[in-house]
Amino acid sequence: MLDYTNKTAESVWTRCLQFIKDNIDEQAFKTWFEPIVAIELTTENALYIQVPSKFFYEWLEEHYVKILKSALIKELGHNARLLYKIRMENTQGNKQPFTEQLPSSQREPVKTQELDVPIQTKNPEIKNPFVIPGIRNVKIESQLNSNYSFDNFLEGESNRLGRSAGMAVANKPGGTAFNPLMIYGGVGLGKTHLAHAIGVEIKDKHPDKTVLYISAEVFTQQYVDSVRKQTRNDFIYFYQLIDILIVDDIQFLSGKSGTQDVFFHIFNYLHQNGKQVILTSDKAPVDMQDIEQRLLSRFKWGLSAEIQHPDFETRVNILKNILYRDGVEMPQEVIEYVAKSIKSNIRELEGAIISLIAQSSFNKREITLELAKSVVDKFVKNVKREISIDYIQKVVSDYFKLDLDTLRSKSRKRNIVQARQLAMFFAKKYTKASLANIGSQIGDRDHATVLHACKTVDNLLETDKQFKAFFEDINNKLSI
Structure with a gap:
């Protein structure tokens, strides 16, 4: 039987850390092992360690289980067990995301994956990556643009599936089969508008829900900053608080393995807890390159809705909506001419009509078909030609x-x-x-x-x- 006379949890773990430090690189040791605290060494040859989060625990299990096994056997023998206590971070309301019992594992005899009574931290401060450093504020602003709503997102054959799915998600976020909802299509077709519209509608119908819109580029920069400042766990905690996460241009994660990995775990946590994820991309999941397969498989769990180039009827309605918004009247033949001439995307369509209004206003000329032909011809020449x-x-x-x-x-x-x-x-x-x-x-x-x-x-x-x-x-x- 093991002699516990001179053994404590701290002394055993200290010697384990010495072994681990000699076998992995310095940065990995600082990130994944220095935050661990030894809690208890039982007479049943089990060592309890406290880790900062469930994500942290999952990472250790996935990447460092072999070295943990070797270190513990070296100190406590082959019948040793490693158990985890996951420190709970207080969240909004009464939600306690880390209180569930973790399943027991039979893969490694050295350890069992279980959770005792969670240790509450006193007066926790959640670091919000959207708040200026130094200012204490845990309120999460949605980052939504209220000008992008369903009211001014015109439906047509090109976007009907995406719009209908978006409305269904807005009515019951996290409660439909459309989770995640992936909206994809070319530049300027309204993906970002629709993503914002879903978020705005959810905020209106479910004011208790925490909604966050973010571009994949900003998400990546926040993650890089968190690694540099050694606040990676705070970054993860923050995103685990979100009820509806909207990520624009998810293809930007291509080739960024570290960001993909952390997004994978955040995505899993949100999805498993009934939270809604909405993504936009310039291409379908099947066409994405340099995105990990395990992440692509998650993107395919829900619905992928393509937004295509708007047809003539939709383009006419879009122009009429722009003119109504700006209080401008225009002959029907002019509207139809512009709609027939600009087919590529909605941004160019809006740009052409704004140019026409400006020419009419500045030169004090009536908006006629002749003026429209002149303006549209110049506008099309200035817009980069789309090659077929x-x-x-x-x-x-x-x-x-x-x-x-x-x-x-x-x-x-x-x-x-x-x-x-x-x-x-x-x-x-x-x-x-x-x-x-x-x-x-x-x-x-x-x-x-x-x-x-x-x-x-x-x-x-x-x-x-x-x-x-x-x-x-x-x-x-x-x-x-």
Whole structure:
């Protein structure tokens, strides 16, 4: 039987830490082991340690279970057990998110995953990343723009699914099958407007709910700051308080493994506790690159609703809504002309009508069809031309002196394959089309083929000077 005469929880844990410190890097040790406090060593050969959060506990289990096992066996023998006490942080109301019993694990005989009576912290201060440092304030502002509402988000065939799902979520946040709700589509089609509208509607119908809108870029910067300032746990605690989390442009997390990891755990916590997550992206989950598979699988749990380019009828209604908002009258034929001329996105549509109103006002000219043609013609020339997949294929096939059927064929000849891969690469670079759409238009390929083509082009640009010359010539033609 183990002799406990000179052993205490603190002494055992101190020796464990010495062993662990010798086997991992310094920063990891400071982040994941220095905050741990030894609580109790029982006569049953069990060591209780206190960790700051459930997230902290899950991270240890996922990444450091082997070294914990080795350290504890070294000190207490093979029948040792490691148990966790998770410190509770007070949250709004009576919510106590860390009081549930953690499931027992049979994977490692050295430990069991269980939770005793949680230790309440006295007068906890939640650090709000949206508040100026030094100012104590735990109130969470929604960061929503009240000008973006359902009232001025016009419904059409292009956005009906997203709008309907958004209304359902607003009525019952966290209580529908649309969790998460992913809204995706090209630039300027109204994704951000719809995301704000859902949040604004929830605030109106459920004033007790904590709603937060944030761009993925700001979220990433906050996370980086929290790591630099060693306030990572505070960052996580803050986001666990949110009832409805709205993250705009989630594709910005691409390639950022640390931010993806922390978002994964925040997402899991919110979802498991019935909180609502709303995401926007410029592409469907299946087309996202450099996003961890476990995170992409979460994005697919709920509903992915695409917002497409608005049809003519919707564009007319959008223009009429803008004119009504600004108190301006305009002939129907002018409205229809602008709607037919500007098809790419809503921002450009609004920009064109504002330019027309400005020309009429400054030059004291009546708004006529002739004035509209003049203004729209200049406006379209000043807006970056949207290149089509068909145009890209024509430029590439002309450059390599191939016909379009050959470019799209199943041929495996090296020159034809490289031409096809370049066409796919430039289609991804210059269009808003999904990988699946690009593949279907260039030889009826799938999205995986397009993704492989893009990676191949990137590799050849670094290793093949002749190929790089081809690439630059075609790129110059497309950039004109």
